[in-house]
Amino acid sequence: MSIKQLTLGLSAILASSVALAAAPSVDEIVNRTNYTSYYQGQDGKAKVKMTITDSQNRTRNREFVVLRRDIPTTDAIENNAYEGDQKMYVYFNRPADVNKMVFMVLKKIKTDDDRWLYLPALDLVKRIAASDKRTSFVGSDFLYEDISGRNLQADTHTLIGTDANYYIVENKPVAADEVEFSRYVMYIHKTTFLPISTEYYNKQGEKYKTYTALAVETINGHPTITKSEAKNLKTGGSTLMEYSSVEYDVGIPDDIFSERNLRKPPRKLLR
Amino acid sequence: MLLSSITLAIVLISSNEITLAAPPPLPTGLEPESTGAPALPAGLSPDSAPSLPTGLATPKTDAPALPAGLSSPPPLPGGLAPNASPSLPAGLGSTPALPTGIEQTQSNPADVEEQDDTFNLFSGDEPFINVSGFWDIRGGVRTQNDPYQDQFSLGETRLQIGLQKDIGPVAINIVSDFLYDPIALNQHADLQTGNGWVDLREANIAFSPLSFMDIKFGRQILTWGTGDLIFINDLFPKDWQAFFIGRDLEYLKAPSDALKTSFFSDYGNLDFIYTPWFNADRSITGERLSYYNPMLDSLAGQNAIVESERPDAGEYALRLYKTIAGNELALYGYYGFWKSPFGFNPSTNKATYPKMRSLGASVRRPVWKGIANIEVGYYDSYEKGAGTNPFIPNSEARFLLGYEQEIVQNFSIGVQYYVEWMQDYNGYVSAQEQIGARVIRNEVRHTLTNRLTLMTHQQNVTWSLFTFFSPSDLDAYFRPSVSYKVTDAWLLETGGNFFVGKHEYSFFGQFVNNNNVYAAIRYSF
Incomplete structure (x- = not known):
């Protein structure tokens, strides 16, 4: 009995010391979060619905399908192997005035992204300048950078706390004058490394924007935020973003991300 | 000697609920192998489920000693933090409640799977024309x-x-x-x-x-x-x-x-x-x-x-x-x-x-x-x-x-x-x-x-x-x-x-x- 308890105790000690030793570094935490947010699987597809609500409770909707393919062929976190260039194809269904419009991005880690817009009524493939990534995406409270990911090297990261559920990471911009925030705090779920909540503080130190995950599903083995909300505390506006038909490792061919498919959308993949 | 070891073990076991909640060396695929629940290890649910829905995972202790920006040393000193709150920096308040999916997977993972197949946001999907x-x-x-x-x-x-x-x-x-x-x-x-x-x-x-x-x-x-x-x-x-x-x-x-x-x-x-x-x-x-x-x-x-x-x-x-x-x-x-x-x-x-x-x-x-x-x-x-x-x-x-x-x-x-x-x-x-x-x-x-x-x-x-x-x-x-x-x-x-x-x-x-x-x-x- 006592031997058994002792063994139990010892194993507990061992377990706890293993757990302590394995408490991930902040670098690992932010990398895993970056991975779960933007890089899961070799490729992915999702239908996205945005409901944009302004301070007077007027709503606008955006509906689009996103196809994504990663250039790196590994999902390994070690040495940031997962992290690399990505291709994205965004096909708009709603609102009606942007129906069939396509936005294509070659997201590049080291340089500015390449972007194209296809305007079907004009049959025009317009290459668009890499804009300020902290510009609103399609008029919503999500920014381009929220959709495509912010470069990890753009911020310094500090683990400022943990609790039963979360790693709490504070991020401060390296180039403070290039962004509108002074810092943001992420509550990263310990087991899934999903950013459950993110709070942005302006230069005056006031919290002005929050992002909250409202629903999570595990899809093809990948925990995925399927419903999230961005709230602008200054304007009173908010945007609800919902994902459906999420799939990973669909086998999206690389040549989908081409002018050919801007002009002739890959309908099978967009269903 | 023996007694103290046992006491230590018990203390560790009881306090380790938290430490154990953080999974061992982060399994590949991010899923615990021990339980059937896809997203969350068993360690998390008993610990968090009761307290979280109201956003009370961490009773706001508001430790006034810690000035904003000054964080406590990162990971769980000694692994013994009873409420897990001491490591929260001042000004942060309580941590956010977990979103529904994480709760759902704990309670009934089958629901989620079912949803995954049928759930479709787009109203007018694939009409005849x-x-x-x-x-x-x-x-x-x-x-x-x-x-x-x-x-x-x-x-x-x-x-x-x-x-x-x-x-x-x-x-x-x-x-x-x-x-x-x-x-x-x-x-x-x-x-x-x-x-x-x-x-x-x-x-x-x-x-x-x-x-x-x-x-x-x-x-x-x-x-x-x-x-x-x-x-x-x-x-x-x-x-x-x-x-x-x-x-x-x-x-x-x-x-x-x-x-x-x-x-x-x-x-x-x-x-x-x-x-x-x-x-x-x-x-x-x-x-x-x-x-x-x-x-x-x-x-x-x-x-x-x-x-x-x-x-x-x-x-x-x-x-x-x-x-x-x-x-x-x-x-x-x-x-x-x-x-x-x-x-x-x-x-x-x-x-x-x-x-x-x-x-x-x-x-x-x-x-x-x-x-x-x-x-x-x-x-x-x-x-x-x-x-x-x-x-x-x-x-x-x-x-x-x-x-x-x-x-x-x-x-x-x-x-x-x-x-x-x-x-x-x-x-x-x-x-x-x-x-x-x-x-x-x-x-x-x-x-x-x-x-x-x-x-x-x-x-x-x-x-x-x-x-x-x-x-x-x-x-x-x-x-x-x-x-x-x-x-x-x-x-x-x-x-x-x-x-x-x-x-x-x-x-x-x-x-x-x-x-x-x-x-x-x-x-x-």
């Missing part, structure tokens, strides 16, 4: 009198219906406008000119007979090239009248009746477009916009409507393109006719579309913080007698340089420099002198353009100004506009078209009596 379109009302007035035109430059309502249907691998696409336009002089429906109550914009089928080949057959809108409202190698039909009176920009492109065949390979891509009957620009005829008439040597309009003879032949257009390291390279060829009636047949007194073939090239790539483009083209005006015949335009070399950049958030600027350089200028001058032409154009026409676009009010309001200015012709054209998306469906727009010029015969100067303002309301569905 996709219908889209808009209803648009717009009106415009001249801001000055024009002796040869109505005061109203625009007054119409149109319903655009777009139908799209996939039958197996074939996509069928039809877009047609039905309009009531009391200002048009000619109400007779003509699908070629777009006159009358119906303007068929698209009616085509598209399919891929081979993995490396696409075909699009029928009426379609065709565009290529790199210019912004300047077209060198895009010799598909334009509707200049629509452009100058304030119709939506989409009407600048007139439809082509064509067979488009595209081939794709790693070495490059090829588009070949055959248009069996010549698709002319919908150019300025005097019906709605006044223009400079060289025969009358004055501005003219409804008193001298341009009649033209369309060639009875087809057109061929070709593009070879490839992107190399972000550089979009393209070569172009065209075999057909001048798209606007620049020729004249003295025996019939009608304008003509002389033969023209062209070669060109373009490159577009990111430069500095924006996008730059260069496009060149050589228009070979090869109609018999060109060069000596004053009624046939000379060949031209054309050159375009452009740059566009977002200057600050939601504000972008585009600039272009464009040159039309007439070949065999001396021949042109002597031919014009022979017929006693009053107006001799410059050998080189320079044009600068500037586009300013500003989006405000959550990108629901777009302010735009596009300016053409020719330092050689001393004329200019301003296109200001403001549009407001009132809702997802309703759009209000107002704008204007303003022309200034030193001479009434220059390209933009001839339109000085057409200055107009317009307003529109549109419902999209």
Whole structure:
């Protein structure tokens, strides 16, 4: 009995010391979060619905399908192997005035992204300048950078706390004058490394924007935020973003991300 | 000794609920192997489930000792934090509640799986046929009198219906406008000119007979090239009248009746477009916009409507393109006719579309913080007698340089420099002198353009100004506009078209009596 308890105790000690030793570094935490947010699987597809609500409770909707393919062929976190260039194809269904419009991005880690817009009524493939990534995406409270990911090297990261559920990471911009925030705090779920909540503080130190995950599903083995909300505390506006038909490792061919498919959308993949 | 060990073990076990909640060395695939629950290890649920829904995972202890910004040493000192709260920095308050999915997976993972298969956000997904379109009302007035035109430059309502249907691998696409336009002089429906109550914009089928080949057959809108409202190698039909009176920009492109065949390979891509009957620009005829008439040597309009003879032949257009390291390279060829009636047949007194073939090239790539483009083209005006015949335009070399950049958030600027350089200028001058032409154009026409676009009010309001200015012709054209998306469906727009010029015969100067303002309301569905 006592031997058994002792063994139990010892194993507990061992377990706890293993757990302590394995408490991930902040670098690992932010990398895993970056991975779960933007890089899961070799490729992915999702239908996205945005409901944009302004301070007077007027709503606008955006509906689009996103196809994504990663250039790196590994999902390994070690040495940031997962992290690399990505291709994205965004096909708009709603609102009606942007129906069939396509936005294509070659997201590049080291340089500015390449972007194209296809305007079907004009049959025009317009290459668009890499804009300020902290510009609103399609008029919503999500920014381009929220959709495509912010470069990890753009911020310094500090683990400022943990609790039963979360790693709490504070991020401060390296180039403070290039962004509108002074810092943001992420509550990263310990087991899934999903950013459950993110709070942005302006230069005056006031919290002005929050992002909250409202629903999570595990899809093809990948925990995925399927419903999230961005709230602008200054304007009173908010945007609800919902994902459906999420799939990973669909086998999206690389040549989908081409002018050919801007002009002739890959309908099978967009269903 | 033994007792203390056991006590220690018990203490560890009880306090280790938290430490254990953080999984061992983060399993690959991020799922615990021990439990069936896909997302969360068992350790988390008993610990968090009761307290979290109300957002109380961490009773806000508000340890006042820790000033903001000063964080406690990162990971769980000793692994013994009883409430896990001590490690929260001051000012952070309680941590957020876990979202539903994480709770759900704990309670009933099967629900989630079920949802995953059936849940679909898009209401109108895969109907029998996709219908889209808009209803648009717009009106415009001249801001000055024009002796040869109505005061109203625009007054119409149109319903655009777009139908799209996939039958197996074939996509069928039809877009047609039905309009009531009391200002048009000619109400007779003509699908070629777009006159009358119906303007068929698209009616085509598209399919891929081979993995490396696409075909699009029928009426379609065709565009290529790199210019912004300047077209060198895009010799598909334009509707200049629509452009100058304030119709939506989409009407600048007139439809082509064509067979488009595209081939794709790693070495490059090829588009070949055959248009069996010549698709002319919908150019300025005097019906709605006044223009400079060289025969009358004055501005003219409804008193001298341009009649033209369309060639009875087809057109061929070709593009070879490839992107190399972000550089979009393209070569172009065209075999057909001048798209606007620049020729004249003295025996019939009608304008003509002389033969023209062209070669060109373009490159577009990111430069500095924006996008730059260069496009060149050589228009070979090869109609018999060109060069000596004053009624046939000379060949031209054309050159375009452009740059566009977002200057600050939601504000972008585009600039272009464009040159039309007439070949065999001396021949042109002597031919014009022979017929006693009053107006001799410059050998080189320079044009600068500037586009300013500003989006405000959550990108629901777009302010735009596009300016053409020719330092050689001393004329200019301003296109200001403001549009407001009132809702997802309703759009209000107002704008204007303003022309200034030193001479009434220059390209933009001839339109000085057409200055107009317009307003529109549109419902999209």
